[in-house]
Amino acid sequence: MAAGVPVNPLEKFPGYTFQKALGTGAFGSVLLYRREISSAGPHEDVAVKVIARDECADFNLVSREVHSHRQLVHPHVIRFKRLGLTPDKRFLYMIMEYADRGDLLEYLRRRGRFREHEARWFFQQLVFGLDYCHQRGVVNRDLKPENLLLKRTPDARQELTQGDLEHPFNLHLKIADFGLSKEGVHSMPKSRVGTVTYMAPEVLRAGPSRRYDGHKADIWSAGIVLYVMLFARAPFDDPLATNDKARREATMQQILRGEWTAPPSIPVAPECLDLLRGILAADPTVRFSMPQIMAHPWFSVGLPPAALTMNTVLVRQQTAQPPPYEQSVEEVNSVLAEAQRKGPPAGACDGGVGIGDMTDSGFMTMIEEELEEEERHGNNPYMVDPYSHGAGPPPGFQMQAALPRAER
Numbered sequence: 001m002a003a004g005v006p007v008n009p010l011e012k013f014p015g016y017t018f019q020k021a022l023g024t025g026a027f028g029s030v031l032l033y034r035r036e037i038s039s040a041g042p043h044e045d046v047a048v049k050v051i052a053r054d055e056c057a058d059f060n061l062v063s064r065e066v067h068s069h070r071q072l073v074h075p076h077v078i079r080f081k082r083l084g085l086t087p088d089k090r091f092l093y094m095i096m097e098y099a100d101r102g103d104l105l106e107y108l109r110r111r112g113r114f115r116e117h118e119a120r121w122f123f124q125q126l127v128f129g130l131d132y133c134h135q136r137g138v139v140n141r142d143l144k145p146e147n148l149l150l151k152r153t154p155d156a157r158q159e160l161t162q163g164d165l166e167h168p169f170n171l172h173l174k175i176a177d178f179g180l181s182k183e184g185v186h187s188m189p190k191s192r193v194g195t196v197t198y199m200a201p202e203v204l205r206a207g208p209s210r211r212y213d214g215h216k217a218d219i220w221s222a223g224i225v226l227y228v229m230l231f232a233r234a235p236f237d238d239p240l241a242t243n244d245k246a247r248r249e250a251t252m253q254q255i256l257r258g259e260w261t262a263p264p265s266i267p268v269a270p271e272c273l274d275l276l277r278g279i280l281a282a283d284p285t286v287r288f289s290m291p292q293i294m295a296h297p298w299f300s301v302g303l304p305p306a307a308l309t310m311n312t313v314l315v316r317q318q319t320a321q322p323p324p325y326e327q328s329v330e331e332v333n334s335v336l337a338e339a340q341r342k343g344p345p346a347g348a349c350d351g352g353v354g355i356g357d358m359t360d361s362g363f364m365t366m367i368e369e370e371l372e373e374e375e376r377h378g379n380n381p382y383m384v385d386p387y388s389h390g391a392g393p394p395p396g397f398q399m400q401a402a403l404p405r406a407e408r
């Protein structure tokens with residue numbers, strides 16, 4: 001639980017019953033609640049992200065996350081439901097759809113690398129979710145297995161005693177975490193954000209005078225996710241580096257050189273390698289676009305033809321008639337405005353997890369404003385030391401072979 005976040009911040013809310021804490025991120029804690037839909041019976045489980053309203057909260061990021069996320073209504077995107085302030089006004093909360101099977105990284109750890117058709121199943125879902133976000137004008141910029149959540153399909157729930165419920169085909173993948181996303185006119189961001197392992201070369205090279213196309217950068221990250229699912233290791237990495245900083249530097253250099261290979265000990269179909277080569281092309285102008293990925297023979301196996309046009313139809317419908325949002329944009333803006341006004345502090349932020357600190361993967365999440373500030377001071381933001389914010393490397397931090405998640 002993030003520092004200062006009460007055990008049950010919604011305790012005064014009728015109809016909400018606290019279940020358990022789900023985890024802690026850079027900007028708050030996520031809690032599981034059961035919400036009554038009607039007093040007679042039906043209920044739904046929701047994930048509630050709680051963010052302290054003190055100096056730990058960066059309202060630009062929160063506002064960006066909420067506005068990007070709110071408008072995305074798709075089977076492969078976690079649904080945003082509502083934003084509010086706790087009755088004591090000390091915490092912002094964001095109510096979202098709950099994904100009950102954890103994240104893709106944990107799942108990979110539990111199950112080991114996926115077989116090709118299993119990796120394809122998740123990759124297809126990721127691509128459909130991402131393509132939808134792009135068509136709605138939102139680039140994610142932080143795609144990684146930790147931000148891809150899994151939820152049992154409704155059928156799987158009905159067959160509780162049947163077979164392997166943890167089988168990939170019983171799981172739906174949903175993109176979560178739009179904290180680093182950008183919308184519309186900003187879709188050519190000029191900054192580097194995201195987690196190094198999943199960052200495209202042009203993102204590492206970006207600067208105030210060097211913009212990059214966030215769509216192509218997201219496609220690169222999706223390609224890294226596919227590689228990780230197939231081979232249970234990252235394509236760019238130096239596991240033998242003596243320390244985390246050296247490892248990060250080596251990873252960045254490898255990404256910039258754009259050199260990667262598939263482990264010969266794990267054979268995959270030539271079409272699969274062809275797709276990976278198209279996506280992990282260092283030059284974003286020749287990198288596969290969404291339509292190229294969707295038309296690729298490895299990708300389209302098992303898909304009904306209608307699947308390929310589903311997003312275009314959905315986006316057209318949602319543009320003509322906005323989907324039923326739980327909360328109007330005016331209500332969201334008024335919560336954000338109230339949250340930004342001076343109010344009672346929510347308590348000390350001893351989590352040390354401010355901008356620029358270590359992420360799950362032990363790499364730094366680089367936030368644009370900070371990087372631009374670095375450049376204004378003549379520093380190379382590429383060289384920003386993730387430990388310079390006083391956090392230091394997490395105690396006992398050690399990357400596992402390929403799929404690291406540091407203890408918080």
Ligand SMILES: Nc1ncnc2c1ncn2[C@@H]1O[C@H](COP(=O)(O)OP(=O)(O)OP(=O)(O)O)[C@@H](O)[C@H]1O
Binds near residue numbers: 024097146176359
């Ligand atoms: N909708 C959700 N359903 C189920 N679990 C969730 C949901 N949203 C977040 N979680 C879990 O809660 C934890 C914290 O999530 P959060 O989005 O705050 O941070 P993060 O993605 O881990 O980190 P960061 O925000 O620093 O990238 C994660 O372990 C995540 O898997």
